[in-house]
Amino acid sequence: MSAGRIRKKLARWWYGAFVVQRWTIGIASGEDCADGSWILRGRLLEPLPGGDFLADPFVVPGTQGRVLLCEWMQVRRGRGVIARVQLDGQGHIIDIAKLIDWPPYHLSYPHVFEHDGALYCCPEACYSQTVTLYKLSAGAREVLGSQVSMPGFQSVDPTMFQHDGRWWLMCTSARDGQSNTHLYVFHASSPFGPWQPHAANPVVTDISRARPAGRVFASGGRLYRPAQDCSVRYGGGLRLLEITHLTPQEYAETPCWTVNPPLGNHGQHGVHTVNADGGTIVYDAYSLRFSPWAWLYRLRERFR
Numbered sequence: 001m002s003a004g005r006i007r008k009k010l011a012r013w014w015y016g017a018f019v020v021q022r023w024t025i026g027i028a029s030g031e032d033c034a035d036g037s038w039i040l041r042g043r044l045l046e047p048l049p050g051g052d053f054l055a056d057p058f059v060v061p062g063t064q065g066r067v068l069l070c071e072w073m074q075v076r077r078g079r080g081v082i083a084r085v086q087l088d089g090q091g092h093i094i095d096i097a098k099l100i101d102w103p104p105y106h107l108s109y110p111h112v113f114e115h116d117g118a119l120y121c122c123p124e125a126c127y128s129q130t131v132t133l134y135k136l137s138a139g140a141r142e143v144l145g146s147q148v149s150m151p152g153f154q155s156v157d158p159t160m161f162q163h164d165g166r167w168w169l170m171c172t173s174a175r176d177g178q179s180n181t182h183l184y185v186f187h188a189s190s191p192f193g194p195w196q197p198h199a200a201n202p203v204v205t206d207i208s209r210a211r212p213a214g215r216v217f218a219s220g221g222r223l224y225r226p227a228q229d230c231s232v233r234y235g236g237g238l239r240l241l242e243i244t245h246l247t248p249q250e251y252a253e254t255p256c257w258t259v260n261p262p263l264g265n266h267g268q269h270g271v272h273t274v275n276a277d278g279g280t281i282v283y284d285a286y287s288l289r290f291s292p293w294a295w296l297y298r299l300r301e302r303f304r
Helices: 003-018 294-303
Strands: 019-029 053-059 067-074 079-087 093-100 108-115 118-124 130-136 143-151 155-163 166-173 182-188 217-219 222-229 237-246 251-259 270-277 280-290
Touching (some): 003 294, 019 067, 053 079, 053 108, 053 280
Parallel strands (some): 019 053, 053 270, 237 270
Antiparallel strands (some): 108 118, 237 251, 270 280
16 A cells, blocks of 8 residues: 555544534625625634534524524534524624424524515424424524425425425435435425425536535526535535526526635635525534544444
């Protein structure tokens, strides 16, 4: 074995045993993220103390950017829950409260949207093999009820939106190692289903742009979707794609911008979610840190 290969193996072993990703959330000003310059206006909040972290931030509509829903990874439990995070006028966290906790499943990516005057959240819970909608009170202070929207599919980062009179769901799949590589699209008459698969599924097979990275949004008469670039590593970067054609039979998109860390205090070593509402853009980022317990965290993740 060559010296180069030995060094690479040792580096991978060191990373797996003693390096962790310390995630936190970032905030920038702006109405949407169609222009990639938002990352240069952003600032990262201090990570939570201990091993817990916040990631996958979504702005709750109607809160002027003051309330977020995030994944709250609780290391001692070995899984994430959905948290309601309240910010003050300067964008600092003043309260974190557990909102959705569905044992024994890991929850993340709390995609939040409005429908018929009500507020809903469809977090990722791929281990449950369902997509479940949670009806929330105004300001996302409590859960009012829940309903399974799509059973029997291991949806990763499910993202719902309305376009041309229909509801659409974009996600990847936890089956067969496709969570970062294959984008699936479904359509229905309402966010409650029943969902029909797109005729061209999977519509994207590309590790650099398949996995959703936030809310699909319209800007200037155009439709955009953020995507994760996992070509180097998970959480390695972001891309924005303009959806140029979307029907039950056809799909097409074109690239707009790419964010590739490291970006110093704006992005650290990786970013993988971005959302905007109420004049506030939120995203997440991580830095690589030494931890003598990294091997234990990864062992827990594997068993989970």
